[in-house]
Amino acid sequence: MDQLGEFGLGVGLYYHMIAVVGLMLAAAGAINAHTIAYFKSGEYSDQQPGIEGSMQGSAICTERTGLLDYFTIMMLFGALSLLGLHQEAEAERMDVSEQTAQDYSIIVQDPDKDATDPAEWREFFSKFGHVSYVTVALNNGDFIQTLANRRSIVNSLMLETGGEGPLFERAMNVDKPMTRKEPLPCWKALLQKVGMASDVVFWHEKLREITLQVRAMGITKYEASKVYVIYEQEEGQRKCLAALTTGLIPALLESSTKISTSRKFRSTNVLKVEEPSEPGEINWVNQHYTLLYRAIEQSSALLFTAVLVGISALIIWATSLVDPVFSAAFISISNTVLPTIIKMITAKEHHLTDSAQQSSLLMKIIMVQWMNTAFIIYIIRPRPDLLTEEYVAQISKDAFTQPILLLLDLPGKLSHYVLAPMAKSQLKMNSYFLGSGWFLAERYSNMLKTVFVALYFSAIFPAGYFIAALAMFINYWVNKYCLLRIWRTPPPMSDFITKASWPHNGLQLGTGSVTSVTPDVASLGISAGSPLYTDFYVMESHHDPWKVRTGWWMTDDQKILVTLYSITAIVMTVIIAAAYFGKEAAFSIYHLFHGAYKPVGDTQGISYSDVAQIQAYVPQVSIPTIPHPLLATDLSKLNRDHISWSGDFDHYNLCSSSDLPDIKREDRVKLFSPCVHFVSDDHRCSIFAEAPEDPLTKAKSTNFKKEVAVSTNFKKEVAVSGTTTPINTP
Template sequence: MWQRFSQNRKSEVDVEVDENGIIIDEADDDDEEDLSEMLSNYEFEASTEHQPTRFEDLIFEDDDHEITYGRRIARYLTEHGYTWYNPRAANDPDHCGNEHQEETKNGEEGNIDNTLTQSERNLLVEKRGPSLDSAWAYFEHIALPRKLCGNAQYGENVNSYKADPGETMLATELYSYWTTPEDQLGDFGIGIGIYFLSMRIFSCICFIAGLLYIPLIHYYRSDDYSKGPHPNRDSWVLRGSAICTHTMWVPCPTCVEDKDKFDQNRLAIGILETDGDDDGNEVYFALRNLCGGNNWEQGLNHLGVTLFMCVSIFVLSWLLHKGELKFDEDNLTASDFSIRVTDPPEDATDPDEWEQYFSEHFGARVVYCTIAMNNEKLIDALAKRRTIAQAIIHILPADLKGEKNAILDDDEELETVAASLVAESPPTPFWKKCLQPLGLFQDAVMLKDKFEEINGEIEELLKVKYKATNVFVTFEYENEQRTVLSSLSVGKLWSFFNVAGKCDFPFRGVHVLHAEEAAEPEAVRWIHGLDSTLVRRVSQFLVTIIPLVGLLFFCGYIVAKVREQSVFWSGMMISIFNSIIPIAVRAINGLEIHDNEGYAQASLYFKITIFRWANTALLTTFLAEFTDTVSDEALINSLLAVFIAEIFTSPLIQLLDPVNHLKRHLKAPRAMNQIAMNNCFTGTFYNIAERYTNMTKIIFLCSWYGVIFPAGYFFGALSLVVQYYADKFCLLKTWHVQPRIGDEISVLGRLYFFPVVLVVMSVVGSYYWAGFPFDNLCSDNMESTIAVGTYMLQFKNETSSTFNWTSLDEGNEAIYDYKYCNQYFLGEFPAIGTEYERASADNGWMSDDQYTMSKYYGWGSIAVLVLVLLHYLQFIVKLGRSLFYGSWTDSGEKDSGERYSDQGSISCFVPQKKHRSFEYPLIACDIDLIEKKHISWSDPVKPYSTYSLVRDAKHVQKLAKEQGREVDESNIVFAPIKHWPPSNKKKKKKSKSKKKLKAVVE
């Protein structure tokens, strides 16, 4: 890759590299340090003569063995001139042979000659048209994650294999699906690493639980439980479930009083058929389940699995906590060296003042200081100005489109072009003007007016006195960060009310600071997030719960209607809602304000988890009639449909990714320009919170229905394994690179949601155990006196059938009359007490073994619930204590002893705004005095200054001054950021060897 880049770009250093892109030239200490500094600070803005104008001019010549299979297919079809695939295949700029050589001046084949002027180069690029291979290169080098090749960071410590998006200074390659170990997935963030670790452990837990349930599965499969043959009972999948097909109609004379409490298919009026007499005796018959009751052996089996799950989740939580520390120790990031001050004085906008405070009071060496401001309206207005400028460029006439990059970079030229467009544009038809408020048919006049209006708005916003809202400070060593956090840890009440006497190191002698460990720089939400209050965030969270409840009721209504037609397809409908409703939940969650991506994902995780748990388990249970719990073609069949969707349907759709494949192979080749083509290659955007909820949903489902469908644990283990490998493939090959997030979701899961799984398994299991045989019938302890004969059964739904009543059961014993009795305890807690006493009486439905085990289960569920409540109580106590005492504690992570300045792939806190109209973030601060290697992304073609909003603001101020208006250039409107490099990293006097260094860096 370095050699390919050398055709287009040269730096001021000359080094020797091997075939893998590793620098191998020997140098003395001074030269090595200067070389390392030049490499780290390198930015693509040397001169127009050597400036690449297109992304493909840098890296489109990736070897076939280095690229994705999709790009290989696209190359093959384009090179062979298949215009049905790529309409430009006949004259594709990257695969058209020598057709374009005549258009260059003394240039090499397939490349743009560096002797051309910028205007000539732009015109030539425009004439050649967009490059499909360039768009694929954008996909592989910007959208997809890449890792460094070997020790690619010369003279620096490699602590993470993951490369920054757009990295061209160092040799990189795509992650391998087959050889990337799980430990390396932590490079994507602690949250990603813990997610895959959790799935692997949970799949093992579910598989072992399934093995432990084999005695109960064998019992359900045997004739001791159900003798009734049925096609579904013969299925190997359902034979291990509690489906009961061994039933019998029994007389229930008193059921006429409780007929509304029975399902329409389980209660009927029986009319005795007699010869010559249509008016036979009428009596109510109810359908009784004859499946064997659960004995103490099966009870102990379930109790043993419950204990195993309790121990396993406890061990899992411990392992995940250790995993969090391991992933954090293996990957040094800015968060390990940085703190965030959430309540600085509003006028504390001088980074030097903060550096002096930390060095004098704590002896800490500050490397970076970034002060966030409440300038969201200004940043939004500057971003809007950029979008308007882009819209003006899109309507340029053909003869000027080759100059669009130069026009965008020159604000004065942009205004001149806009004015000329207005003068030359024809009148806009009335019908188009009517649609312009909707953003359609925007002409030059409208865009020029918008541009002038936004300039005026920005001019006014530049006069506002902005306040400091947060301060991010990065130290040279990890132990300095921990010392500061420990020393500034005070009660939240004292920092809120600024009680200086409670703090040993007040800022300016009077301000009590609240400091915490900073999130990762790329995870910080700089715009509309950092200045929000706790009350505002909590109120927004509660408000967004309301539409979530509405969505749940809507889904319940639709599933209920589908269930009336097919139980199986109602299960499929549940899975469909589990896939599409999170899209709406993400939109709802977007209404909340969070200061970093980790907390936003945690909030999303909470909402989607609640929805999927309710939609998958609660909805399935409450929509089904209690007496259908073990009926064929009822509850368990819908569970099977959910598991099938989780194992096959959802992962298959995820892997096929039809929408994005159509965009890359159908829409992209027909795009009108390179930007539109690149937008088809942004990759699939995903939420790690949604992936977490898939995992917890499966665990919750297995635990909820473990008693009646123990084989579900095998299905759960299989679905987790499939999800593990499907998500790993998508993470490395199709998903767009996301900000690195911390352990917020993992902590929320292991501390709050996993204990709920234990409660569900113990409490719901006790209810199911007490509810056998799920027919709401109890013996009246009186032999039936109903006349023997053939009865016509008439059901509530006006259907009818006949059966022969013999008054004797299969053992030739007299059949008793039955009566209605409530076996459904799910609405009561605990499932012990008076109902159990009635159930165990002579006329009850429970055997002695079932009664004894149910009683143990009832008290056991109470014990588990109490333990979990105590677990939650300790967090409430901890929260209360934090109001008066410092709450910071050392996580136990080992101190690496490494210096921040020695880390090559580590970021600093650079305020920026992400906008869907731009491929890269817009920088909202002055970065002239910081090391560019500490910015978490890079554009291989354009310099960082292209994305700086500071430049836009300066132009607006310049225009105001030219028009005679006052401008306060001393007003601090952007986030101040300053870098203090270590003394031994400062630039030294150039040596002779450095003066003659002239090499290719790629």
């Protein structure tokens, strides 16, 4: 389990959480074992033996069972609280055990727009320690995305033509249009408008269009939007954050009393300095989008999601009036289609990091799944039919559907066994074996949905704890197999999305405690089709949700328990709201004016350059059809060992003559965010060798003194022999 953290802190914590939650649910099921046995026995109902499988052991909350359910909720409340603290400690342990670029770095959120020179930023931040890297993110996101789209079109042409030959050369000539020998059939023209049935001529026209866009955008002068600084020592980062951290409002108004004039950039700018996300999480295309723009965009997307959920609820309600079978069928379809639509909506949002985008996706998918799986069904279902055998089966079967679909990997099988053999070239066939895409947010949402359903119906279906626990362990191994065998390797993620899931954990526990005490649930029985205890179904209705609701038919012990349960549910809801929502709101307001910086763990005393395989903040953009990210910076001023992947970097670099053939190199590099490596004296060595003879004059060269920066995290054997000095270093 610890090794799974090497895929990123967020991925490691996901597997840790799913295993621990599975154990908690199994413990909750064990506590309710007596309740399940009682519901199965003839003492409760002689109709229970006629029901098969997991549907046995579900019924009303009576005086024999209510106390156990109450104890279970309290146990889960305490266990989830401890799990939250344990996860924080686990995240800190994982973070300290592996040195990453984040441990040495800071980000400037509001740089001067004309401050695009890395040397100027290095000089400013060097007062806190040696600066090893400076990356100035320009507001060139649209330009980079357009270049990446152009490269994707070129890649599609390579797949269609094999990447060589006169046809490929002809297709790459954008100054001369290509024509078809025969007119395109209507059906094929229609398919091409939706991105299907593409051919060489289709991609050639796309290449002509986007090349014109690139030429128009290549004359723009771009400005600084963010600055990433990496210190050689962790102490440098911590000193910087302790000295310069301030609130958002003082940074906007340039009026912080904490920051002296000497610590203002250019003596005027109160910088908004924070600890950044990991390099692999940065979305370099979206760095120039403002906080206000992103807030409006994400609020609109959330509102649109709520409208979709409302429409889905109306359809479920309408179909339930006609036939419950239609309603169940639509719920299954909705749970499959709506998350896909939501992923498309979230993909259009402009988040600064992948973790932020995953958290946005998590919130929307949870909204859909909780509503479809529990709330809507509970609201529209006639109370006497709430615990029919068909309904209980519907509650439990959903937990095992997703693991089966993940293992089947139907899109992957289609690519491997149908599309790949039909490929026209080796390159195109290889493109079908890149691995299936996946979202960590979707994995979290499915886990939370299973837990939510188990808690929501725990009072009437205690066996759901065991079903949910089994689902957790099955999902753990299925997800682990998919991570190592089926899915595309994800970029490393921080624990941001794990922290974002905790409010949902608290919310589902609070909701479960409230639903456990509702009198409608407390008065229902189970049978093959008719309810038990129908004499108790008629009870006084209260419209005040905070009033303790008891039935006239309850015994004194039951009324005491329901009253205790109601008070506990209210107190628990208040505690959860204060802990998960009030705390965040209070800190958000505090950070607006003061900011906050709290170091995690102790420094390790390891230099940035001494950490093996450590990354730098190298601007890049990912395209699904291309196996490696496309680099978007001048590679001559950085150490290529600090790029997050290995391969032909020059081939995957957008700052090249092949992508921008009409622009000179000195003008081309100004269009891209500069990333500069400043090597410290401790990691620099001077190599002197005998100057080689000039093959024309046979004279010794007088300008052969080379000072070569050698990173100590990559051992190099430098051979100095005679007149040659082979050195493989940037």
